[in-house]
Amino acid sequence: MNLRLLLRGxxxxxxxxxxxxxxxxxxxxxxTPSGARGGAANTGTATTVLPATTERAANPDLDESRVRDxxxxxxxxxxxxxxxxxxxxxxxxxxxxxxxxxLEEVDTAVAQGELERAAALVERALRIEPRDAFLWYRLASIxxxxxxxxxxxxxARRALSFSTSDPAxxxxxxxxxxxx
Amino acid sequence: MQVLDLDTPPFxxxxxxxxxxxxxxxxxxxxxxxxxxxxxxxxxxxVRRDFNALQWALPARLYASPLELYAGAHLNQTDLTxxxxxxxxxxxxxxxxxxxxxxxxxxxxxxTRGFEFWDGRExxxxxxxxxxxxRVRALFTDQSNxxxxxxxxPVEIAQINPDTGEDRLPMSLTQFPPALVNAVVAVEDQRFFxxxxxxxxxxxxxxxxxxxxxEIVQGGSTLTQQLIKNLYLTRQQTLRRKxxxxxxxxxxxxxxxxxxxxxxxxxxxxxxQEGNRAxxxxxxxxxxxFARPLAELSLxxxxxxxxxxxxxSYYNPRRYPERALQRRDIxxxxxxxxxxxxxxxxxQARTETLNISTRSSRQRRGYPxxxxxxxxxxxxxxxxxxxxxxxxRIFTTLDLRAQDTMExxxxxxxxxxxxxxxxxxxxxxxxxxxxxxxxxxxVRAIAGGRQRxxxxxxxxxxxxxxxxxxxxxxxxxxxLESGNYSLASVLSDTPISVxxxxxxxxxxxxxxxxxxGDVYFYDALERSMNLATVHLGMRVxxxxxxxxxxxxxxxxxxxxxxxxxxxxxxxxPIEVAQMYQTxxxxxxxxxxxxxxAVTSGDGTPLERYGIETSQVVDPTxxxxxxxxxxGVFTRGTAEGMMGxxxxxxxxxxxxxxxxxxxxxxxxxxxxxxxxxxxxxxDDNRESGLTGASxxxxxxxxxxxxxxxxxxxxxxxxxxxxxxVSATAVTDSRLRECQHLKSLPFKLQHPAESAVNCESSExxxxxxxxxxxxxxR
Numbered sequence: 001m002n003l004r005l006l007l008r009g010x011x012x013x014x015x016x017x018x019x020x021x022x023x024x025x026x027x028x029x030x031x032t033p034s035g036a037r038g039g040a041a042n043t044g045t046a047t048t049v050l051p052a053t054t055e056r057a058a059n060p061d062l063d064e065s066r067v068r069d070x071x072x073x074x075x076x077x078x079x080x081x082x083x084x085x086x087x088x089x090x091x092x093x094x095x096x097x098x099x100x101x102x103l104e105e106v107d108t109a110v111a112q113g114e115l116e117r118a119a120a121l122v123e124r125a126l127r128i129e130p131r132d133a134f135l136w137y138r139l140a141s142i143x144x145x146x147x148x149x150x151x152x153x154x155x156a157r158r159a160l161s162f163s164t165s166d167p168a169x170x171x172x173x174x175x176x177x178x179x180x
Numbered sequence: 181m182q183v184l185d186l187d188t189p190p191f192x193x194x195x196x197x198x199x200x201x202x203x204x205x206x207x208x209x210x211x212x213x214x215x216x217x218x219x220x221x222x223x224x225x226x227v228r229r230d231f232n233a234l235q236w237a238l239p240a241r242l243y244a245s246p247l248e249l250y251a252g253a254h255l256n257q258t259d260l261t262x263x264x265x266x267x268x269x270x271x272x273x274x275x276x277x278x279x280x281x282x283x284x285x286x287x288x289x290x291x292t293r294g295f296e297f298w299d300g301r302e303x304x305x306x307x308x309x310x311x312x313x314x315r316v317r318a319l320f321t322d323q324s325n326x327x328x329x330x331x332x333x334p335v336e337i338a339q340i341n342p343d344t345g346e347d348r349l350p351m352s353l354t355q356f357p358p359a360l361v362n363a364v365v366a367v368e369d370q371r372f373f374x375x376x377x378x379x380x381x382x383x384x385x386x387x388x389x390x391x392x393x394x395e396i397v398q399g400g401s402t403l404t405q406q407l408i409k410n411l412y413l414t415r416q417q418t419l420r421r422k423x424x425x426x427x428x429x430x431x432x433x434x435x436x437x438x439x440x441x442x443x444x445x446x447x448x449x450x451x452x453q454e455g456n457r458a459x460x461x462x463x464x465x466x467x468x469x470f471a472r473p474l475a476e477l478s479l480x481x482x483x484x485x486x487x488x489x490x491x492x493s494y495y496n497p498r499r500y501p502e503r504a505l506q507r508r509d510i511x512x513x514x515x516x517x518x519x520x521x522x523x524x525x526x527x528q529a530r531t532e533t534l535n536i537s538t539r540s541s542r543q544r545r546g547y548p549x550x551x552x553x554x555x556x557x558x559x560x561x562x563x564x565x566x567x568x569x570x571x572x573r574i575f576t577t578l579d580l581r582a583q584d585t586m587e588x589x590x591x592x593x594x595x596x597x598x599x600x601x602x603x604x605x606x607x608x609x610x611x612x613x614x615x616x617x618x619x620x621x622x623v624r625a626i627a628g629g630r631q632r633x634x635x636x637x638x639x640x641x642x643x644x645x646x647x648x649x650x651x652x653x654x655x656x657x658x659x660l661e662s663g664n665y666s667l668a669s670v671l672s673d674t675p676i677s678v679x680x681x682x683x684x685x686x687x688x689x690x691x692x693x694x695x696x697g698d699v700y701f702y703d704a705l706e707r708s709m710n711l712a713t714v715h716l717g718m719r720v721x722x723x724x725x726x727x728x729x730x731x732x733x734x735x736x737x738x739x740x741x742x743x744x745x746x747x748x749x750x751x752x753p754i755e756v757a758q759m760y761q762t763x764x765x766x767x768x769x770x771x772x773x774x775x776x777a778v779t780s781g782d783g784t785p786l787e788r789y790g791i792e793t794s795q796v797v798d799p800t801x802x803x804x805x806x807x808x809x810x811g812v813f814t815r816g817t818a819e820g821m822m823g824x825x826x827x828x829x830x831x832x833x834x835x836x837x838x839x840x841x842x843x844x845x846x847x848x849x850x851x852x853x854x855x856x857x858x859x860x861x862d863d864n865r866e867s868g869l870t871g872a873s874x875x876x877x878x879x880x881x882x883x884x885x886x887x888x889x890x891x892x893x894x895x896x897x898x899x900x901x902x903x904v905s906a907t908a909v910t911d912s913r914l915r916e917c918q919h920l921k922s923l924p925f926k927l928q929h930p931a932e933s934a935v936n937c938e939s940s941e942x943x944x945x946x947x948x949x950x951x952x953x954x955x956r
Contacts, residue, residue: 098250098329105300116788120299120777123620123791128250128329130619130852131892139791154794158768161799164894 099125099132106138115146133163137173149180156180220427227431230411234444236350236460237342238571238781242554243334244578245622245776246297249309250329253316254887259581260288260309266335266580267293268471268537278304279476286310293473295333296783298575298776302331314887335580338546342568345456349463351474353443359479360462362520363486364446367511369403370518372442377404377433378426404429406489407445449489452496459492469497471537479525480532483511497536505534548635549628550578553754553774556641561787562778571781577622577774582615582853586625586882587632593881594630594859599868609867611878612639612858614757615886618849620791621761621770626754637862644750645843645860649708649871650836651725651747653763653805654732655717656705658724660801665716667702667804667923668931670908673712678742686742688714691837691870700908700935702808702923706816708835710746717745731796733758733769747836756847757856763805764832764849767797800926803899806832807924810891817872818848821880828884830891835871842866844874850888855879898927904935 102125109118122139129135140155156177163170247263249255261271264281269290272280281290287310294304307327310317319327341347353361365372371379379402386400401409408428432441452459452468459468465485466474477485487507488495497504509530516526554576558567566572590611598609611630616623628638637643659665673696678686690696690710704712717725725745726738734755741748754772762769770793777788809832812818813825817835825831833848844859844867857875860867867874906919917937925931931938 098248098252101328117299117785119790120788124248124299126620126791128248128253150794151792154768154792157795158793161766161768161795162894164896 099129099135102128103135103138106142110142110145115142118142119146131162133159133161133166133169133173136162137169137176140173140176144176144180153177153180223424223427224431224435227408227428228435231432231436231444234411236348236447237344237346237569238350239339239341239347240567240570240572240574241336242338242340242551242574242576244337244576244580244583246295246334247332248329249316249319249332251316251318251326254314255311255316256314257283257288257311263332263335263580264290267333268467270472270476275306277476279472292330293333295331296779297331298779298785298788301783302333305330334575337576337578337580338551340567341457344458346458346460347464348447348460349467350447350461351443351463353439353446355475356443356446356462357474357477357482359515359520360474360477360482360486361442361446362518363483363511363515364489365403365442366514366518366520367486368406368489372403373438375402375433377429377431378402401425402429403445404433404441407441407448408432410448410450411444451485451488451492453493462486469536478529478532479521480508480512480529481535483515483529484508484534487511497534501534501536546633547578547583547626548633549626549638549640550576550583550623550774552628552638552641553623553626557773557775557789558778572786573779573781573783574775575777575779577617577624577776579615579624582886583625585885586613586615586627589882589885590627590878591630591632593878596881597859597869597874597877607861607863607865609859609869610639610862612643612753613878613882614640614753614856615882616757616761616772616854618761618764618852618854619770621765621772621793622776623754623757623772623774624853639858640753642752643858643860643862644752645858646748646838647751647756648747648836648838648843648845649710650756650760650834650845650847651729651744651749652705652708652713653809653834654728654759655713655720655725655745656701656808657763657797657801657805658728659701659716659720660804661728661798662720662724663929664720665701666925666929666931667700667807668902668904668908668925668935669701670698670910670932670935671701671704671709671712672715673697673699673704673709674715676711676714676718678714678718680742688743688746698908698910700904700921702811703815703908705808706811708817714742714745718742729759731769732762733771747838753856753858756845756858757854760834760847760849760856761854762796763802763809764854765793766806767795767799767802768793769796799896800898803893803896804924804926806891806893809834813848817870818846818876820872821876824880825884825888828888828890831888832891833876833879835876837870837872840866841868841870844869845871846875846879848876848879848883850883850890851892852889853883853886855883855888857882899924900927900930901925902931903937904931905937909934 102121106118106121106125109115109121119139119142122135122142126132126135126139136155136159140152140159143149143152143155156173159173160170160177163173247255247260249260261281261283265271267279269279269281272282275282275289275291278291278293281288283289287308289306289308291306292302292304295302305321305327307319307321307330309319319330321327339347369375369379369382371382375382379400382402383400405425408425412425412428447461447463449462450458450460451462451465454468459465462485463474465488466472466477466481469485470477470481474482484497484504484507487504487510488497490507494500495504495507512521512526512529515521516523521529554574558574562572590613594609594611608630611627613625613627614623615625626638626640628634628640629636659669673690675687675689675695678688680686688710691708695711696704696707696709699707699709699712701716703709704716722740722742722744726740729738729749734751736755738744738749758772761772770791773789775789778786780786810830812833812835813822813829813831818833822829828850831848831850833846836843836845836847838845842860842864845857847854847856849855857879859869859874859878869875901922902925903917903920903922905915905917906921907916909915912934915934915937920937923931930936
């Protein structure tokens with residue numbers, strides 16, 4: 001035991017000398033987990049680069065999301081074909097529908113140039129209202145903005161397949177298709 | 181002695197011989213000092229280098245598609261609480277923080293944890309959900325503000341572990357609850373913040389204690405030393421190793437802050453073993469033992485975890501709850517003794533009962549059949565190493581409700597149709613099922629066998645079987661697209677021989693050798709007539725049919741044999757699902773996907789796999805085909821299931837049966853989901869089942885339980901409805917317009933005159949016939 005202690009003492013002394021002689025420029029704080037994850041981006045993972053395109057002005061129809069407001073919120077047909085209207089609790093204002101709130105986020109994302117995020121948000125809304133022609137149209141216009149014309153055309157045609165009861169929207173979609 | 185004396189050099193004084201060892205000692209001391217210095221330097225360098233570069237291999241985590249809450253969502257109270265329980269939420273009478281919920285007679289109140297999704301952060305929210313039977317009626321906060329949409333955290337369904345088997349959820353020091361940090365320091369290394377890496381005082385005390393007890397009862401190693409031991413993973417306990425460890429600890433302490441060392445320790449320490457997965461660090465241990473994040477644990481629970489670091493298997497609370505509790509109480513006493521907690525806190529924590537989460541074996545096995553598809557998709561963009569080490573978060577399209585419901589129903593449903601004669605002890609009727617989203621092409625659920633959680637041969641992805649009559653819709657679609665046929669075209673269901681070359685003939689037959697004669701186009705498809713289909717297909721062209729299959733999403737080459745018309749083409753259930761997906765979405769092909777998005781471990785968005793869609797069939801042809809495929813349920817081979825699916829009607833689909841009843845198929849869809857079922861034997865023996873008597877029944881059971889939504893078909897401007905005679909005839913003189921059948925037609929392609937009951941001539945005849953009918 002004595003020997004060990006002695007040895008330890010000697011070694012500590014050496015180390016102290018060592019540190020005194022060595023100049024450490026930085027003490028990197030990499031032992032925290034956020035540091036441990038640092039290398040995630042480059043080994044074989046393809047990082048999506050969001051195209052920071054500014055050609056939004058090219059499509060005048062893009063900001064027509066207000067069209068949505070005319071559609072009554074949350075009317076989902078039930079099994080027997082009658083229309084199920086969500087009863088609103090005592091709240092005085094009519095609540096915004098889930099897809100309307102997502103469309104607001106979509107507009108923000110588009111305004112910030114985060115087009116892929118905008119597309120992800122529209123898809124989220126589509127999972128809630130898959131037959132909403134406007135959502136498909138919005139996705140088409142985002143893809144068009146990203147320069148992905150053939151994908152945009154696919155979404156626009158899908159939009160058309162749901163828009164028969166809305167001539168104004170049909171016209172908008174056809175206009176978009178014409179530019180692709 | 182004298183002889184020896186002669187040998188000594190005369191000039192050397194005899195007294196000097198006494199000090200002859202001195203230069204040797206000097207040399208020895210200098211050499212060993214040098215060696216030790218180099219050794220120290222080396223150790224010092226190693227420690228600094230290794231600790232600076234410390235990067236844990238973190239497994240990729242896979243998540244099911246998250247639950248979205250909004251007014252109108254299909255969800256009842258039981259579904260919601262079951263989901264919350266899977267997330268480890270606690271049912272408490274009084275909600276105080278995230279991860280808790282409370283059920284009252286009118287609604288469920290919950291406080292979500294928030295989550296970093298690909299498209300942004302979902303904040304933690306405290307709100308109420310009110311239900312209206314099977315739907316969400318409203319979401320509102322305590323201030324009665326309506327919330328439009330809340331996305332819950334996704335359920336983790338699997339992970340891809342590094343080769344070391346180590347798993348952890350690394351956290352920064354500030355993320356660890358202070359009570360946990362105190363407990364660890366109090367029980368493992370009281371003087372952690374004051375010693376220099378090793379603790380001579382602690383060693384002395386341990387030595388005394390051990391001597392007194394006559395055995396090893398106390399260890400004197402510091403947290404720093406334990407960390408070193410863990411990081412370098414050596415089990416050997418030699419003296420040299422111990423000195424090295426001590427040296428490294430000193431070096432670590434010299435170069436890095438106490439906070440850095442403590443953080444590394446809290447994330448590194450081994451705390452449990454599950455199969456070949458090693459649980460490291462307190463972040464993961466909280467999930468593993470309590471199914472909740474560390475931040476949500478009570479003092480008693482934190483003390484229990486802190487106690488585990490001394491011997492995770494010895495104190496394993498699942499196996500030895502008594503020991504674990506005793507250990508927890510020791511930790512609590514040291515916390516009290518060192519005044520980290522007060523007496524009342526101590527008393528309260530001691531009364532806590534052990535609340536270890538139960539992890540069912542099924543949950544641990546995950547969903548292997550679905551995971552195989554996920555793995556295949558990920559392999560296109562990520563190499564194996566990245567998935568095992570970078571802590572990626574993978575968001576899949578799995579719908580837990582669909583997958584669990586399917587697994588819960590499948591085995592019994594298969595058993596119900598299994599023919600005792602065909603099955604033996606060694607061979608059971610097997611099954612595969614794929615459920616996809618009609619609109620987006622997202623794969624919702626996969627079963628690779630009839631057994632729940634089955635992890636063997638994945639029939640959904642790998643079993644290639646002839647598809648039989650599932651090929652017929654493609655024949656009829658090719659015919660409709662050609663412009664030469666309408667639903668009212670009259671086909672001839674009569675024997676046919678097709679020359680195959682080399683003098684060979686192919687002479688197909690109908691099921692049970694029936695011959696139907698003149699039949700309507702729609703009727704031949706609905707009732708799956710082989711002869712009529714071959715007549716039609718030979719006219720339209722086998723190549724056209726093959727081309728339709730490719731267009732619908734079948735990716736392999738199709739061999740152009742006439743037998744293709746009756747489905748002599750081998751496909752896997754998922755390949756069938758892709759083709760029927762396109763039919764279900766009215767001619768829009770969307771590639772099936774199981775992976776939606778990938779982020780890094782801290783939520784930075786990486787790849788996203790969004791919806792793609794392209795229109796591959798014109799809407800009018802699709803409209804007409806849909807009419808016949810809905811007719812399969814109302815008039816055709818699936819008619820028997822009408823009663824059970826009454827609430828879901830209309831639905832569309834097609835039965836498939838292969839030669840000698842070896843394979844039984846059904847592919848069908850509603851407005852929301854597409855389902856494909858295959859039944860058969862692995863050794864390809866006869867199952868004795870047709871598509872209708874086997875797969876259809878299983879399909880009905882599962883899809884009915886999932887409450888599949890009825891088809892909604894939108895009318896099209898170039899579709900018109902006309903009345904035709906109820907019976908199909910080719911000779912207009914035999915036209916019979918007493919009984920009428922209303923069918924949709926393409927505007928430019930009306931009914932043939934032989935059956936058209938709307939021309940003026942036939943109208944007159946119609947009236948005459950009605951009069952005659954009255955007179956009878």
